[in-house]
Amino acid sequence: MQSKQPRINSKTRPTSTGWLLLLGIILIAMNLRAPLTSVGPLIGIIRDDLGISNTLAGLITTLPLIAFALLSPLAPKLARRFGMSPVLFGALSLLVVGIVLRSSWNIGSLLIGTVILGLAISMCNVLMPSLIKEKYPLKIGIMIGVYSVSMNFSGAIASGISVPVANLTGLGWKGALGIWGMLAFIALLVWIPQLGRRQQKVKTTTSDEKRTNLWKSPLAWQVTLFMGLQSMIFYVVVSWLPDILKSQGMSSDSAGWVLSLMQLAILPVTFIVPILAGRMKNQIGLMILTALFFFSGIGGLLSGNHTLVLLWAILIGVGGGCAFSLAMMLFGLRTSNAHDAAELSGMAQSIGYLLAALGPILFGYLHDVTNGWNVPLIVLLVITSLLLIFGVASGRNRLIGEENS
CATH class of the missing domain: 1.20.1250.20 (MFS general substrate transporter like domains)
Incomplete structure (x- = not known):
């Protein structure tokens, strides 16, 4: 329904x-x-x-x-x-x-x-x-x-x-x-x-809208964890992709251009995906597609195939653009009013950027401990699996406060 x-x-x-x-x-x-x-x-x-x-x-x-x-x-x-x-x-x-x-x-x-x-x-x-x-x-x-x-x-x-x-x-x-x-x-x-x-706007919006305790809502936590995991993946890749590519024999200049290409790949997706998401009954299909882009790009980096490195970067960029756009859309799609949307945005971005701040440090530590990038990339694939789980859960057509209705 x-x-x-x-x-x-x-x-x-x-x-x-x-x-x-x-x-x-x-x-x-x-x-x-x-x-x-x-x-x-x-x-x-x-x-x-x-x-x-x-x-x-x-x-x-x-x-x-x-x-x-x-x-x-x-x-x-x-x-x-x-x-x-x-x-x-x-x-x-x-x-x-x-x-x-x-x-x-x-x-x-x-x-x-x-x-x-x-x-x-x-x-x-x-x-x-x-x-x-x-x-x-x-x-x-x-x-x-x-x-x-x-x-x-x-x-x-x-x-x-x-x-x-x-x-x-x-x-x-x-x-x-x-x-x-x-x-x-x-x-x-x-x-x-x-x-x-x-x-005038504050009066009309606050008079008839009930407050919702988002911190006790399972759906709010699913959206929050989706937001946090996509933030972590993005900032880990932005921080370490050039070093990963240099360890595979690429020059510093070339590695920088690959990172720029990845960010440019985000642009068209961040316009198209929100429009598609807003017209769909649920966003589960887009969540699965997002994870597949990440799996393909990160898996490609893990394979060490240098000839397709531009493709891996584009796939990661498209996945990142999809994930970010869906996270932004979920704040509105899963709430019934603007104030709940703001509260959910605050909750999700607080935890999301905390994970984003810890992510590059954690992956740098894993690199130092293992003396390579294979283990960190495998961990990134595990995080993508969690992203898929929480994405599918938050992509279902429900509103916060009405999960059991």
């Missing part, structure tokens, strides 16, 4: 200001990956310029993930109290401050700014799927697709241009990281008109 869908208030349909809201969503999405992915290619330059250790340099990329894990559960509570649009505006303001501070002085400002922008991005990460469910109740799939493509596209661009901007323009690593503050500031300006619409 198909799950009951929430009634749609006519006030949630797009108005004459719909294009401005759409532009605001796109600009916010573009700010959620670029400030993070721009760091990786510059880590060596930052380390040498500041004279810091590899451990401290690695902390620059780990701190935002820890911030995501810690603050994600608080974002829905802030939105419930102050309204979603004002909280997003505050998050964008923090993001501008964090980016500027990160690029200002020394290692202290670098780390503090990194924490601040991590907190800002975590709030946006959690609230955007809920905002889309609230503002576009009839077009969730399309809008999640637009949101995902915007986020991943800007992230891929940031990875590619960071080093050229630092070296060719004379701006150095500080300028290469600091330029993303302009994009955040533009998003902040575009979002201002949304502030005046907050009060």
